[in-house]
Amino acid sequence: MEKLIDPRILRTRKLIMDAFIELSMKKEFKDITIKDITNAATVNRATFYSHFMDKFDLLEKVLSESVMREVIQEVSTHEVINEETIKAIFLSIIKFQTSISNQCRRSYEAFTPQIETIFKQELQAFFSEWAQKQWPNQSKTELEVYAVILSWALYGAAMHWMQNQTSQPEDYVEQILHIIKMEKHK
Amino acid sequence: MEKLIDPRILRTRKLIMDAFIELSMKKEFKDITIKDITNAATVNRATFYSHFMDKFDLLEKVLSESVMREVIQEVSTHEVINEETIKAIFLSIIKFQTSISNQCRRSYEAFTPQIETIFKQELQAFFSEWAQKQWPNQSKTELEVYAVILSWALYGAAMHWMQNQTSQPEDYVEQILHIIKMEKHK
DNA sequence: ATCAATATGTTGTTTAAACGATAGATGTTT
DNA sequence: AAACATCTATCGTTTAAACAACATATTGAT
Incomplete structure (x- = not known):
């Protein structure tokens, strides 16, 4: 029944989320840009949008x-x-x-x-x-x-x-x- | 002059190397399999071989x-x-x-x-x-x-x-x- | 020694992510 | 208010990585 998700998807999601959590400890939410997040996550900025709608979606x-x-x-x-x-x-x-x-x-x-x-x-x-x-x-x-x-x-x-x-x-x-x-x- | 290497290459190399260093602290070198390394690195086993020839090459x-x-x-x-x-x-x-x-x-x-x-x-x-x-x-x-x-x-x-x-x-x-x-x- | 299980490399195909370009929004300086 | 930079969001193309399948070794237990 498991859908067998491509591990790249899981890895990228985790990289982005972890980077965001890390940044949240240093910066205020409103001052964190998508570029900040994707840079820290070593992921292309465009890739962010294939996982999350925006910053608020990510926070959620x-x-x-x-x-x-x-x-x-x-x-x-x-x-x-x-x-x-x-x-x-x-x-x-x-x-x-x-x-x-x-x-x-x-x-x-x-x-x-x-x-x-x-x-x-x-x-x-x-x-x-x-x-x-x-x-x-x-x-x-x-x-x-x-x-x-x-x-x-x-x-x-x-x-x-x-x-x-x-x-x-x-x-x-x-x-x-x-x-x-x-x-x-x- | 910088060659501008695809960030995925750098990221994958780092993931593999870090995973290997981590494993080396727990297991003996000879007991570490490629599968162990790639599992820990969240990378496909085949991908390992597009970066390193074998385990010894990685160690080097x-x-x-x-x-x-x-x-x-x-x-x-x-x-x-x-x-x-x-x-x-x-x-x-x-x-x-x-x-x-x-x-x-x-x-x-x-x-x-x-x-x-x-x-x-x-x-x-x-x-x-x-x-x-x-x-x-x-x-x-x-x-x-x-x-x-x-x-x-x-x-x-x-x-x-x-x-x-x-x-x-x-x-x-x-x-x-x-x-x-x-x-x-x- | 034999058989089963697991590990090693390799290959062709598919897919996620990188890239570059784009247009519009937001924000800052003068 | 105008010029400038920076950020957001999207899209078509290219590339690295995932996948599945394969042949060959190693290992381990009976």
């Missing part, structure tokens, strides 16, 4: 594919969604947000809306898939709602913690677990 | 281009050949030899002849070029002899030190400077 894909994958990977060891998984994801979100707010500096604020959208989308898809595996008897729409609530609640809580940082994240996440019910009964 | 080019460049670079700050330059090169050789004897481990001994040949070639070319700049009035053949003697003597001394390690390299190099005359008078 970098966030969803490259960055979100890290978060997912950290929790992919867990078999089912449980309190441990929730804790792990919460901490991952904070870890990621902290790292990009350090890396991107000034340009960070300008892109929080995009980042938030992508983050919630990915989280929702992730929860939805896993919920269906975990509770195959529940109706799809019901599990979808469950996934939406979980992803929004978790992301919102993480953002709230980021702004206040009153307690330790480990203690904070305990509070979330008191609110969200993890059980589903047939 | 890695040593002369990639590694020797480091040594040269360390002394390229110096304007002319003097006692400081000699010291710097001597220490660079030792540094390089120590690092590959740590990295390549068992396969190291098997390739010392090749490494030695390449090292002396590169050193000789380096000294020859610089001697001609420094003493343009001297005859070319005379300076060539000078370059040969310098390169062999330095490399030999470095190898001798490596095997015995009696004194500190800084003290050892002083002894060399007592033997080799650095002056040239018209």
Whole structure:
């Protein structure tokens, strides 16, 4: 079933994305030109356009594919969604947000809306898939709602913690677990 | 005058060479297959053969281009050949030899002849070029002899030190400077 | 020693990427 | 505001690399 994509495509995509991530740490997003990116990626500028529509398209894909994958990977060891998984994801979100707010500096604020959208989308898809595996008897729409609530609640809580940082994240996440019910009964 | 080489060629060469250097740190040379190298380099196996004749050809080019460049670079700050330059090169050789004897481990001994040949070639070319700049009035053949003697003597001394390690390299190099005359008078 | 599996080179064909040229947008200096 | 440079985006042509297939070696286990 695998489509067998030409490895050159994968390599070029990775070169461009990695170069962009690298540049984002030094320059502001608006000051990064396509030429900057393709130069650093050792790729022709025209080639950029056969992979991405523009810089924003690239940012979107970098966030969803490259960055979100890290978060997912950290929790992919867990078999089912449980309190441990929730804790792990919460901490991952904070870890990621902290790292990009350090890396991107000034340009960070300008892109929080995009980042938030992508983050919630990915989280929702992730929860939805896993919920269906975990509770195959529940109706799809019901599990979808469950996934939406979980992803929004978790992301919102993480953002709230980021702004206040009153307690330790480990203690904070305990509070979330008191609110969200993890059980589903047939 | 620059030939303007297709960047894909440079990129692929670098990918292969870097992958090889990386693998050399983990595996013995004889156990590294072309497939290993091209896999790590994200390059097709057939592509390898349009850049290198075989594994030995690759090793040769890695040593002369990639590694020797480091040594040269360390002394390229110096304007002319003097006692400081000699010291710097001597220490660079030792540094390089120590690092590959740590990295390549068992396969190291098997390739010392090749490494030695390449090292002396590169050193000789380096000294020859610089001697001609420094003493343009001297005859070319005379300076060539000078370059040969310098390169062999330095490399030999470095190898001798490596095997015995009696004194500190800084003290050892002083002894060399007592033997080799650095002056040239018209 | 035999057989199977894996590695080495090589070749013809297909495809992704490089190149050069282009036109329009954006931005900076005078 | 006009001149200038730089960036964006696209397109046809050329080239390097991917692919698949092949014959021949090496290796390794039975």
